[in-house]
Amino acid sequence: MPFGRKWVTNTSCQRRHVPRSVAAFELICTATSATSIQALNTPEWQTRQDTCHTARYPCSINQRTFTNLLRVWVIHPTMDIFLSVEIPLNCNKHSTCMSTSVSWCENVNAGASRIFVIDKLDPFFLNASKLYLSHFILGRFLWPT
Amino acid sequence: MANVDHQPLADAPLADLIRHRVDNRLGAVYSALYSFWSARHAVVTSGQREASARRDAYSVVLFDGRAEHILVNDFTRTPEQLLNTVLAERPSGGTDFSKALEAAHTIMEQYWNTERLVNLSGLISLIDS
Numbered sequence: 001m002p003f004g005r006k007w008v009t010n011t012s013c014q015r016r017h018v019p020r021s022v023a024a025f026e027l028i029c030t031a032t033s034a035t036s037i038q039a040l041n042t043p044e045w046q047t048r049q050d051t052c053h054t055a056r057y058p059c060s061i062n063q064r065t066f067t068n069l070l071r072v073w074v075i076h077p078t079m080d081i082f083l084s085v086e087i088p089l090n091c092n093k094h095s096t097c098m099s100t101s102v103s104w105c106e107n108v109n110a111g112a113s114r115i116f117v118i119d120k121l122d123p124f125f126l127n128a129s130k131l132y133l134s135h136f137i138l139g140r141f142l143w144p145t
Numbered sequence: 146m147a148n149v150d151h152q153p154l155a156d157a158p159l160a161d162l163i164r165h166r167v168d169n170r171l172g173a174v175y176s177a178l179y180s181f182w183s184a185r186h187a188v189v190t191s192g193q194r195e196a197s198a199r200r201d202a203y204s205v206v207l208f209d210g211r212a213e214h215i216l217v218n219d220f221t222r223t224p225e226q227l228l229n230t231v232l233a234e235r236p237s238g239g240t241d242f243s244k245a246l247e248a249a250h251t252i253m254e255q256y257w258n259t260e261r262l263v264n265l266s267g268l269i270s271l272i273d274s
Binding site for chain 1: 171
């Protein structure tokens, strides 16, 4: 069985299964208005046969909401840890979020299995309790080149 | 319940097609998905590879009160074909997160590849703009 032995519960998240004895599994939670999302390739990485994607979020919502929205979870397959990494924000003195982005890079030749999970009813965040599934999730498995 | 406070970008690729079919929040997500798929496709084709050589496997799970596998472990469809696949789906009621996770879980197990590499270094890079 590629999947692990227990559920991990996080107070801010829905419970989810931990992959164990498997490769890294990454959830990239893209949030706020999808109209602001762009996927870009960064030239310096292309020269290394890598590609980077950047989702940029110009936003008009307040910092607290935005901090809640943008998180990335990484599950380490061998240590059974559940990390929640908040993406740094670029905010002005009034704590109004100006913009931020999430980027990830990968070898273009490696390939990945990507699972997009989309809420048909309301694919944007309503509140923190519906944190990471309210929008679409890009689940990524990696395997070697 | 198809909120229209967010819509596909008017100047995004295939925006007219998306807006004609799903001119609401879900359409905005489809637009974002298409942008991602197109970006990946451009990278692959720029390397003189055929579209069928894509090593990314795409799966799409849409959920409301229940979850559906719209696309499973696909290696061959073009971005346009992928978009047309999801455009058939419209907003509907209910939100069952557990069913969505279960559906994703099923795909992950069913199409698991033991060759996958554990490599967390460089897996994620976070920057602020």
